[in-house]
Amino acid sequence: MKKVYIVSHSHWDREWYIPYEAHHMRLIELMDDLLELFETDPEFDSFHLDGQTIILDDYLQVRPEKEEAVRKAIEAGKLKIGPFYILQDAFLTSSESNVRNMLIGMQESKKWGTPVKLGYFPDTFGNMGQTPQLMKEANLDVAAFGRGVKPTGFNNVVINDEKYSSQFSEMWWDGPDGSRILGVLFANWYSNGNEIPTNKEQAKVFWEQKLRDAEQYAATDHLLMMNGCDHQPVQKDITEAIRVANELYPDIEFIHAGFDTYLNALKADLPADLSVIEGELTSQESDGWYTLANTASSRVYLKQRNTEVSCQLENMAEPLATMAFAEGFDYPSDQLDYAWKTLMQNHPHDSICGCSVDSVHRGMMTRFETADEVGKYVASEATTFLANKIDTSAFDNEAKPFIVWNTTSHAKTGSVQIEIEWERMLFAGNKHDTLYDKLSGKPVPEVCVIDVNGNQIPFEIITHEVKFGFDLPKDAFRVPYIARYITVQLFLTKMPAYSHEVFALVQKEANTSGENIIRGERTLENEFIRIDIQENGKLTATHKATSRVHENLLSFEETGDIGNEYIFFEPTGVSRYYSHDVPANIRVIRNTPNVGEIEICQEMLVPESADELLxxxxxxxxxxxxxxxxxxxxxxxxxxxxxxxxEKNNSLVQFETTVNNDIKDHRLRVLFPTGFETNVHQADSIYEVVSRQNKMPETWENVTNPNHQHAFVHMEDESGGMTIANFGLNEYEVLEDNTIALTLFRSVGEMGDWGYFETPEAQCLGKQVFKYALILHGADGKEETFHQAKQFQVPFTAAQTDVHKGSLPAKSSFLTADNDAFLMTALKKAQEDDAIIVRGYNLKSTKEPLQVKMGGRTGYRSNLLEEGRKPLLGELKPAEIMTIKFVK
Known part of the structure; x- marks a missing residue:
């Protein structure tokens, strides 16, 4: 006997085509209606609260007096909550953000009751390949999703690439590590049972179509009907509609149910011939127009800020607070949870994807600033605590000691700037308005940077400045002063992972010997790479270890875009414009033995906008x-x-491109021809270095093939490879000649989707700054470039201190891992106890040996929810995500 499971729900985008508070107020009405309905209709089984616990916070923010009623509804099973904090976009949020969404969501759920055991991704714009492993690591064995894979149906023609097809809406889903979960596709969308009629004639018409649609794809006689849609008010007469359906179809049982009831029945009745899908699901078998991958380049300023704040929390604040916690620091769990929640409020797909109205994205920038300031405060408090513990007594009292931390999971080569206070004069006891002139009138000291052994460290003086400052003591009133500051840039080589080292600025003549980086007017060269800049602004890069030459790099391509925030669409019959077709003004900005910097300036004439027809x-x-x-x-x-x-000793070539954009309706990309003959490339995704095809199947009609990335895209052949790193530039395309095209930004004037919503701020007018980098490698060293690309997003941390004795050595590593295939994404205190959590993943698709050590603590294998203690086996499985819990 067929059963139809009707799940009442409302897909709740917190903000989208109307501003957040407009959605918020409608949420209050929905929740009020639900609580009343639970009391007045005993046959109303339950309501699925869209898989996100933040809805409870949003409601109680306005209706705090309803907390008891909400708790009662959850305990009675009427209100189905969790397991996530929000429904976030999978591809545009960091690996750790995806985990924190589950971790915090589970914790929030358990404050109220039992979460729904379902990975819920109804409207995610594609699904990440590591979803099966992430779900299994969170004790979930089913994921429901609306996009990414298309079932063929019983009588449909099977497409060419069966890897991405399923004959049913239910399928097995395998991750790159071999994890398997059950996947449930909303083949007829998550509104296939919306607004069910109670009138018998209307209901007959409704059900004839809906049943036929569901039966076309269902693997069993258990049919799922989703009674709701975006911001849908609850159907108050749903129980009456179900009674009518049962009368009309006596051979079918219609029941009002939650996902738990449906999934239990489904699992018990699955056929043996379910299809198996693998890895990421991004609609590869479609015509390519509605993958929505171009949201990766919509409002790029959001992506840049998200990268910055995510790195501040997970790569700086948390590791520093954890190192300090091991020395007795009061770990700021509540503050960090607050910051994470604030950041994740920007992570729903319509938010971080940049596909909402302008007011939504203005509000996001405020949340980014809030989370960032908390992260910076935590990092500052932790470095101050650590600095007081670290021994700097090797220096004399005239020195100005400071400490540098590498808070990434790999030895880091690069530069760090720090502002050193050289001399101060307090307001107290002085006529403060004379202090600036007194300090400014003093001669500028000649200085250098040394380590604790007195060795000079490569550095540059960036600025001398006299300015106002203040201290905020923990036990006294604020202390204002005027001080002289010297900003220096250090050049460090292979500073170990999660380590610190003490340096000092001292009054002494600096040793500046050595060959300058810039050779001639247009060539930069160090021991790894030579860059020759052509008259048209293009670069020729020579990898010195292999003598391989890559030509015509760094050309900018500008073209029209009459699409929207979701989808790029180039006007037909128009020209593209290239920077190499105009003269380049090339000048040297800085040239020393430590760093070379050349500026390339090009003026392009392009159409000012689309025409009036748009x-x-x-x-x-x-x-x-x-x-x-x-x-x-x-x-x-x-x-x-x-x-x-x-820079000296650094194989990474850095670029910073600035555009004062006053052009509308267009796209700008930078092109890196690779010269490789290969059919595949790799990109940084969620806990995965994913391999993707350079060309799409015959079903693909879109003239472009946009893809997502986080830190890098990479291509190689048997003799070497090229990695293009980026900072918050999440869209790229591999062109027909295997050129990597990195999208810098798109300018569009409307939201798109189901109506006309004008978005002038999506034109991204004004000054835009983009950071990216080039790294070449030989036959070996691919994973090294991946680490460098990750580190490109995470600066060194530095803090000034004084001369004092301390319990920590002047140079030390907090933890060590003996295999570079393990890229660590988290170093934090556990949520529930005093254990220290280390999380990372295998960059490779091969089994790798691994030992991770942290002094004085024993490591155990845990899951993503930080549950359990299993012995560490000393190895990483292919593509494995590993969470290690270190206990005293």
């Missing part, structure tokens, strides 16, 4: 593919300024 077509709500708008005939100057930086 506005009309937008107002018509004309699908982007049908638009006939072209580009304006009026041309405007667009200036692209790029600084190319090469």
């Amino acid at each position: 506005e009309k077509e937008q107002k018509m709500v004309l699908e982007f593919k049908l638009r006939q708008a072209k580009r304006s005939k009026k041309m405007k100057k667009m200036v692209i300024t790029t600084r190319v930086v090469l």
Whole structure:
């Protein structure tokens, strides 16, 4: 006998086509209605609260007096909550953000009751390949999702690439490590049972269509009907509608149920011939137009800020607080949870994807700032605590000691800038308005940087400055002063992972010998790489270890975009514009034995916007593919300024491109021809270095193939490879000639999707700054470049201190891992106890030996929820995510 499980729900985007508070107030009405319905209709089984616990916080923020009623509804099983904190986009949020969403969501759920045991991804814009392993590590064995894979149906033609197809809406889903979960696809969307009629004639028409649609894909006689949609009010007469359905179809049982009831029945009745899908699900078998991957380049400023704040929390604040915690520091768990929650409020797909109205994204910037300030405060408190513990007594009292930390999981080569207070004069006891002149009138000291053994460290003086400052003592009133500051840049080589080292600024003549990085007017060279800049601004890069030459790098491509925040669409019959077609003004900015910096400035003339037809077509709500708008005939100057930086001992070539954008309806990319003959490439994804095909199957109609990345995209052949690192630039494309095209930004004027929503701020007008890098390697060393790309997003941390004795040595590593295949993503205190958590994953698809050690603590294998203690086996499985719990 067929059973139809009707799950009442409302997919609750916290913000989208109307501002957050407009959605918020509608949420209050929904929750009020639910609580009343639970009391007045005993046949109403339950309501699925969209898999996110933040809804409870949002409701009680306005209705705090309803807490008892909410708790009662949850305990009675009427309100189904969790398991996540929010429904976040999978590809545009960091690996750790995906884990914290589950970890915090589970904790929040358990404060109220039992969470729904379902990985719920109804509207995620594609699904990450490590979803099966993440779910298993969180004690979940089923994921439900709306996008990413298309079932073929019984009588449909099977597509060419069966790897991404399933004959049913239920399927086995295997991750790259071999983890397997049950996948449930909303083949007819998560609104297939919305607004069920109670009128018998209307209900008959409704059910004939809905049952036929569900039966086309269902693997069993258990049919799922999702009674709700986006911001859908609860259907108050649903129990009456179900009674009518049972009368109309006596051979089918219609029941009002939660996911737990449906999943238990489904699991007990699964056929043996379910398809197996593998890895990431991004609609590869589709025509390519609605993968929504172009949201990775919508409002790039959001992605850049998200990268910055995520790194501040997970790569700086938490590791520093953890190192300090091991020495007696009061670990700020509540403050960090507050910061994480605030950050994750920016992570729902319509938020971080940049596909909402302008007011939504203005609010996001405030949340980013809030989370960032908390992270910076935690990091500052931790470094102050640690600095007082670290022994700096090797220096004399005239020295200005400071400490540098590498808070990444790999030995780091690069530079760090620190502002050193050289001399101060307090307001107290002085006429404060004379202090600036007194300090400014003193001669500038000649200084250098030394380590505790007196060895000079490569450095540059960046600025001398006299300015106001203040202290905020823990036990007294604020202390204002005027001080002289010297900002120096240190150049460090292979500083160990999770380590610190003490240095000092001293008054002494610096040793500046050595060959400068810039050779001639347009060549930068160190022991790893030579960069020659051509007259048209393109680069030629020579990898010195292999003598391999890559030509025509760093060309900028500008083209029109008459799509929307979701989808790039180039006007037909228009030209693209390239920076190498205009002269380049090239000048040396800095040239020393430690660093070379050359600026390339190019002025391109491009159309100022789309033509007037675009506005009309937008107002018509004309699908982007049908638009006939072209580009304006009026041309405007667009200036692209790029600084190319090469440092001593560093194989990474850094770029910083600045554009003062006043062009609308366009896209700008930077091109790196690889010269490799290969059909695949790799990119940094969630706990995975994923391999992707360079070309798409025959079903693909989109002329572009945008993809997601986090820290890098990589291509190689048997003799070497190229890694393009980035900072918050999440979209790339591999072109037909295997050129890597990195999208810097898109400018569009509407949200898109189901109506016309004007978004002038999505044009991203004004100054835009983009950071990215080039790394070449030989036959070996690929994983080293992956670590470098990750480190490109995480600066060194530095803090000034004084001369004092301490219990910690002047140079030390907090933990060690003996295999670079293990890339660590978390160093934090456990949520529930005083254990220290280390998490990371295997960069390789091969089994790897691994020993991770932390002085004075014993390591055990745990899961992503920090539960359990299992022995460590001394190895990493292919693509394995590993959480280690260190206890005293």
